[in-house]
Amino acid sequence: MLFSARPLKRLRSSMTTLNMAAALIVSFSALPAAQAGELEKIKAAGRITIAHRDTSIPFSYLDANKKPIGYAMDLCSKLVDAIRAQLQIPALPVDYLAVSSAARIPTIVESKASLECGSTTNTAERRKQVDFTISHFIASVRLLTPVSSNITAVDDLSGKTVVSTKGSTSITELARINTERLLKIKIMPANNHQEGFDAVAAGTAQAFAMDDVLLSGLRAQSKEPAKYAIVGKPMTVEPYAIMLPKDDEAFKKVVNQEMLRLIRSGELQALYAKWFQKPIAPNGINLEMPMSYLLRESLRYPTDKVSN
Incomplete structure (x- = not known):
């Protein structure tokens, strides 16, 4: 008995379609759920x-x-x-x-x-x-220095050690200015703002580059606020x-x-x-x-x- 090839072709076509659909279902199920807000x-x-x-x-x-x-x-x-x-x-x-x-x-x-x-x-x-x-x-980035240092501007920092806080826009700006003006500043990273102030107080850094308002707070709560000045033109707007x-x-x-x-x-x-x-x-x-x-x-x- 002779059989027509058409039903077999239709069967193969149907099976192919089912396999593709199954593959799509599997692939979509593997996608992560929408992240919760x-x-x-x-x-x-x-x-x-x-x-x-x-x-x-x-x-x-x-x-x-x-x-x-x-x-x-x-x-x-x-x-x-x-x-x-x-x-x-x-x-x-x-x-x-x-x-x-x-x-x-x-x-x-x-x-x-x-x-x-x-x-x-x-x-x-x-x-x-x-x-x-x-x-x-x-705020704006400026400098905190000892009054006795006679530092009044960024250019006065040439060859000196300046502290600034890790991960802050201040340390990034200080590095940029240092490179552009060839000041040869040694930049000392501090873990936090208090550590930066303490470095100036101890004399291990000659200036602290940071947002002016934070410098004001650190100076105001120090034992001798009058020993320190916030100087220099604003380096940035923050x-x-x-x-x-x-x-x-x-x-x-x-x-x-x-x-x-x-x-x-x-x-x-x-x-x-x-x-x-x-x-x-x-x-x-x-x-x-x-x-x-x-x-x-x-x-x-x-x-x-x-x-x-």
Whole structure:
């Protein structure tokens, strides 16, 4: 008996189609599930982790009881309240995680904390890894030196040892200027801001390059503030902002909306006065720093977009 080849061809074609479909099902099932957003992670964990600094006076530092306090910490407390309201979780415990300048970005990238509340500058390079909310301060990099050193400008640092904090925009800018001007500065990396100040106090470095406001805080809390001066023209403009995970629009929206509310209600300005124009813990120092023109103008047109 003779059989037609057509049914066999149809069968082979059907089997091929089924095999391709099965392969597609297997390949799609192997794809990772969509990554949960920060709000979902916080809700699932039932708590939130805040990264903070320990020597960034008055933004984020430790009081006499080793509790993190400061201007940025107060702002972050308001942001946590907004996150609680968004998630409808009245009792949302907060865990605090101390980070260094070098560790702060990896901490957010690796999801070890939801927010970094310190003295971090919003830069284009950093925005490749993380996002930032609306700026809450604008600083500039300058130099802290002993008054007796007679150092008044960057060019006076030629051949000298200058300390700056690891992982900061200050040490990057110092290295750039050193190379461009052939100053032959010996750059000494410090693990934190206090270590940088201590190097100048001990005479192992002739200057400390760092954001002016942080230098002011370190000088004000030292035993002999009058021995030190903050000198030189601003090397950079540093818009400080709270750092958060990259490309998480839902989380960023909650954070930015609360920052806008704080600015428009005047609460942020009141917190600024508390930390920059009044005595602060632990030693009752007063930085006596009125809000700068640049910061006042930036708060008139609040944005998380910066040009650097």
